[in-house]
Amino acid sequence: MQSSSKAAGGNGDEKHLVCVTGAGSFIGSWVVKELLLRGYRVRGTARDPADRKNAHLLALDGAEERLTLCRANVLHYDGLHDVFRGCHGVFHVASPVSNDPKLVPTAVEGTRNVINAAADAGVRRVVFTSSYGAVHMDPNRSPDTVLDESCWSDYDYCKQTGNLYCCAKMMAEVVATEEAAKRGLELAVVVPAVTIGPSLQQTLNYSTDHVARFLTGAKPAYQNTVTGYIDVRDVARAHALVYEHPDARGHRYLCVSAVMHRTDFVGLLRDLYPQYPVTAKYEDDGKPTASPYRFSNQRLRDLGLEFTDMRTSFYDTVICLQSRGHIPVIVPRQRACL
Numbered sequence: 001m002q003s004s005s006k007a008a009g010g011n012g013d014e015k016h017l018v019c020v021t022g023a024g025s026f027i028g029s030w031v032v033k034e035l036l037l038r039g040y041r042v043r044g045t046a047r048d049p050a051d052r053k054n055a056h057l058l059a060l061d062g063a064e065e066r067l068t069l070c071r072a073n074v075l076h077y078d079g080l081h082d083v084f085r086g087c088h089g090v091f092h093v094a095s096p097v098s099n100d101p102k103l104v105p106t107a108v109e110g111t112r113n114v115i116n117a118a119a120d121a122g123v124r125r126v127v128f129t130s131s132y133g134a135v136h137m138d139p140n141r142s143p144d145t146v147l148d149e150s151c152w153s154d155y156d157y158c159k160q161t162g163n164l165y166c167c168a169k170m171m172a173e174v175v176a177t178e179e180a181a182k183r184g185l186e187l188a189v190v191v192p193a194v195t196i197g198p199s200l201q202q203t204l205n206y207s208t209d210h211v212a213r214f215l216t217g218a219k220p221a222y223q224n225t226v227t228g229y230i231d232v233r234d235v236a237r238a239h240a241l242v243y244e245h246p247d248a249r250g251h252r253y254l255c256v257s258a259v260m261h262r263t264d265f266v267g268l269l270r271d272l273y274p275q276y277p278v279t280a281k282y283e284d285d286g287k288p289t290a291s292p293y294r295f296s297n298q299r300l301r302d303l304g305l306e307f308t309d310m311r312t313s314f315y316d317t318v319i320c321l322q323s324r325g326h327i328p329v330i331v332p333r334q335r336a337c338l
């Protein structure tokens with residue numbers, strides 16, 4: 001362990017001990033920050049807590065008093081069990097965001113280990129971070145269908161099209177649900193769309209790289225496709241809300257703020273930041289223009305989540321990419337405005 005976990009002093013708001021797997025990840029870091037803000041004592045896991053890429057965690061408000069970083073690999077049950085002992089709740093965020101077939105077991109068997117280690121260690125409630133890749137990838141879904149928590153991606157379609165990340169997240173969510181039911185654990189599932197917004201860590205993750213590549217001009221053209229987006233700060237709040245709400249157990253929560261055609265995505269980036277070489281070239285695939293599907297985020301709204309608007313999210317994403325040196329700072333002729 002990197003630092004000792006001490007009781008928070010004197011504010012009377014201190015809550016119980018929880019663990020976040022993958023604490024140094026893009027989403028995990030914001031979940032840790034949100035939980036510290038809410039007064040929890042937090043154990044965060046990383047495969048190498050001493051790695052400089054996790055240093056930002058120890059600088060978070062409340063970290064000195066209430067955050068402990070612990071070594072754990074989700075493929076090793078024993079280490080997880082040790083870390084979860086004494087925790088009331090576990091947020092299972094850790095999972096590679098990749099289509100590499102070799103990494104599928106990390107998502108699936110890693111989740112099985114997490115649920116069983118949590119149950120054996122006496123944990124009461126688990127929040128599992130799924131993905132809308134487990135929900136929206138169904139070519140046969142009628143255009144009239146409203147995407148909500150009842151939807152699942154078509155596993156065979158994902159496999160045939162090489163979207164092994166979606167396959168892995170589907171399998172992992174099923175494993176989490178089945179194992180938690182068997183073991184009597186309370187489980188709530190957050191299902192985020194492609195997650196953007198400012199990062200707390202220095203390193204670039206898959207979803208913010210998706211934005212960076214358009215700004216650097218690495219993308220010569222854009223595709224006929226639609227994508228769901230969500231702000232990382234909303235994802236973190238969603239995790240805390242479903243953890244704290246007693247009725248959330250046994251449910252999925254779709255965490256999507258907007259569904260945009262790539263034309264609107266590049267248009268928004270160009271409008272906010274006209275100084276960057278964001279492509280205007282459309283890669284015509286000969287198919288009709290894909291229509292943004294309807295979706296419902298009502299379940300999270302009912303828990304009190306107010307979603308960040310996409311203009312603010314993309315604005316903040318770019319500011320952060322600049323400040324971390326992932327894209328050059330180009331001075332605009334006119335300042336970007338929201």
Ligand SMILES: NC(=O)c1ccc[n+]([C@@H]2O[C@H](COP(=O)([O-])OP(=O)(O)OC[C@H]3O[C@@H](n4cnc5c(N)ncnc54)[C@H](OP(=O)(O)O)[C@@H]3O)[C@@H](O)[C@H]2O)c1
Nearest residue numbers: 022025026027046047073074093094095131194195205207
């Ligand atoms: N980013 C998105 O757009 C998005 C959207 C929907 C859902 N999600 C889900 O949200 C979660 C986090 O995504 P992210 O983009 O924030 O991730 P990220 O920044 O790419 O980080 C991946 C995390 O997975 C951990 N990890 C990988 N293999 C591991 C192993 N064998 N044992 C323990 N930890 C391991 C890494 O830990 P180390 O630091 O030890 O390497 C790291 O913390 C994932 O479950 C992902 O499926 C992400």
